[in-house]
Amino acid sequence: MVDDILRTPGAVRDAERWTAHNYHPLPVVISSADGAWLTDVDGRRYLDFLAGYSALNFGHRHPQLIAAAHAQLDRLTLTSRAFIHDQFADFCRELAELCGKDLVLPMNTGAEAVETGIKVARKWGYQVKGVAAGQANIVVAEGNFHGRTTTIVSFSTDEDARADFGPYTPGFTVVPYGDLDALAAAIDENTVAVLLEPIQGEQGVVVPPEGYLPGVRRVCTERDVLFIADEIQSGLGRTGATFACDHEGVVPDMYLLGKALGGGIVPVSAVAANADVLGVLKPGQHGSTFGGNPLACAVAIEVVRLLATGEFQRRSAELGERLRAGLEGLVGKGLVEVRVRGLWAGLDIDPALMSGREACERLMERGVLVKDTHGSTIRLAPPLVVTEEEIDLAVAQLAAVLAG
Numbered sequence: 214m215v216d217d218i219l220r221t222p223g224a225v226r227d228a229e230r231w232t233a234h235n236y237h238p239l240p241v242v243i244s245s246a247d248g249a250w251l252t253d254v255d256g257r258r259y260l261d262f263l264a265g266y267s268a269l270n271f272g273h274r275h276p277q278l279i280a281a282a283h284a285q286l287d288r289l290t291l292t293s294r295a296f297i298h299d300q301f302a303d304f305c306r307e308l309a310e311l312c313g314k315d316l317v318l319p320m321n322t323g324a325e326a327v328e329t330g331i332k333v334a335r336k337w338g339y340q341v342k343g344v345a346a347g348q349a350n351i352v353v354a355e356g357n358f359h360g361r362t363t364t365i366v367s368f369s370t371d372e373d374a375r376a377d378f379g380p381y382t383p384g385f386t387v388v389p390y391g392d393l394d395a396l397a398a399a400i401d402e403n404t405v406a407v408l409l410e411p412i413q414g415e416q417g418v419v420v421p422p423e424g425y426l427p428g429v430r431r432v433c434t435e436r437d438v439l440f441i442a443d444e445i446q447s448g449l450g451r452t453g454a455t456f457a458c459d460h461e462g463v464v465p466d467m468y469l470l471g472k473a474l475g476g477g478i479v480p481v482s483a484v485a486a487n488a489d490v491l492g493v494l495k496p497g498q499h500g501s502t503f504g505g506n507p508l509a510c511a512v513a514i515e516v517v518r519l520l521a522t523g524e525f526q527r528r529s530a531e532l533g534e535r536l537r538a539g540l541e542g543l544v545g546k547g548l549v550e551v552r553v554r555g556l557w558a559g560l561d562i563d564p565a566l567m568s569g570r571e572a573c574e575r576l577m578e579r580g581v582l583v584k585d586t587h588g589s590t591i592r593l594a595p596p597l598v599v600t601e602e603e604i605d606l607a608v609a610q611l612a613a614v615l616a617g
């Protein structure tokens with residue numbers, strides 16, 4: 214019977230044969246998806262508890278987002294920024310309003326949003342703060358993940374991400390994450406910005422000590438330094454609020470957004486800031502051929518509208534408590550520690566038991582897809598459309614894996 218021949222092994226081999234090995238994917242080959250569920254080439258179904266590293270906050274193929282994409286595909290897909298298109302103003306205004314900022318600068322990938330933030334902060338430093346030419350410095354945190362460009366990996370503390378990609382871009386100072394005194398001590402007259410993830414996602418959903426983010430805000434204001442929050446993974450509903458900074462009532466000078474902004478359909482990123490900051494850019498000084506294209510804007514407008522209702526943030530907060538309760542019940546039963554904010558969890562598995570990779574492979578066999586971050590740490594980030602039953606199912610499968 215043809216049904217007995219699994220297509221997966223051949224499809225895995227083919228995929229590995231023709232690509233650089235810059236990823237180590239789980240041996241599963243997905244062919245369709247809906248909401249929180251994935252289906253592989255053999256028709257097996259899996260719960261998606263990674264959600265594209267938060268790029269799929271609204272689940273796979275959310276009807277409102279798919280409808281917007283289809284409608285836009287039938288009208289207009291690309292103009293370049295040389296001309297204005299009819300989706301641009303609505304996107305920028307609605308996202309600016311969601312962020313409580315004056316202006317938005319659309320880009321495509323997260324790394325481009327980070328690069329944009331760095332460029333804007335440097336220009337602001339020279340033109341507004343009065344930093345001496347070529348001296349601008351940005352303070353960043355140990356364990357950061359901001360993307361993969363040559364400048365961004367220059368201040369990574371992950372040797373895999375950084376080694377052999379030099380010469381490195383100067384102008385960054387790395388301080389321990391969560392240590393306000395160290396951060397304040399690293400700031401001098403040349404410091405233009407502090408660039409942080411309010412929760413470090415790739416590091417394993419590391420939540421800084423309470424009071425840290427308000428402290429960073431205070432120090433930045435006192436020392437005339439821009440606070441740039443990289444909310445590319447933590448933002449747009451993931452943590453049970455629009456932004457992870459909201460949990461501590463902190464408003465950064467600049468939000469960096471990406472991932473979920475594209476609705477799981479197209480890459481969309483953006484920088485949001487007030488006019489005294491983003492206004493330093495003049496024509497010709499920065500740009501992107503695809504940034505803010507009509508298809509991207511049409512999808513992202515609907516993303517912003519989904520978020521504007523607050524429904525997804527509420528779901529994330531409420532269901533996150535169920536996820537937390539389930540996971541905390543496994544501490545001491547294979548888990549050493551769990552960190553949960555909304556529908557976002559970092560789990561440290563007892564390293565004597567198994568590696569994160571092993572746990573992910575065993576969860577895959579049980580129909581739940583997740584990814585290790587490093588060592589024995591794995592991250593759970595289900596789409597925000599996940600149900601209580603699906604959360605319970607994933608926790609039960611994790612319990613079974615940990616029980617051996």
Ligand SMILES: *Cc1c(COP(=O)(O)O)cnc(C)c1O
Nearest residue numbers: 322323324358359360443445446
């Ligand atoms: C994913 C991510 C980025 C980079 O986004 P890309 O779209 O992969 O370039 C930057 N910062 C954070 C916090 C991220 O999680």
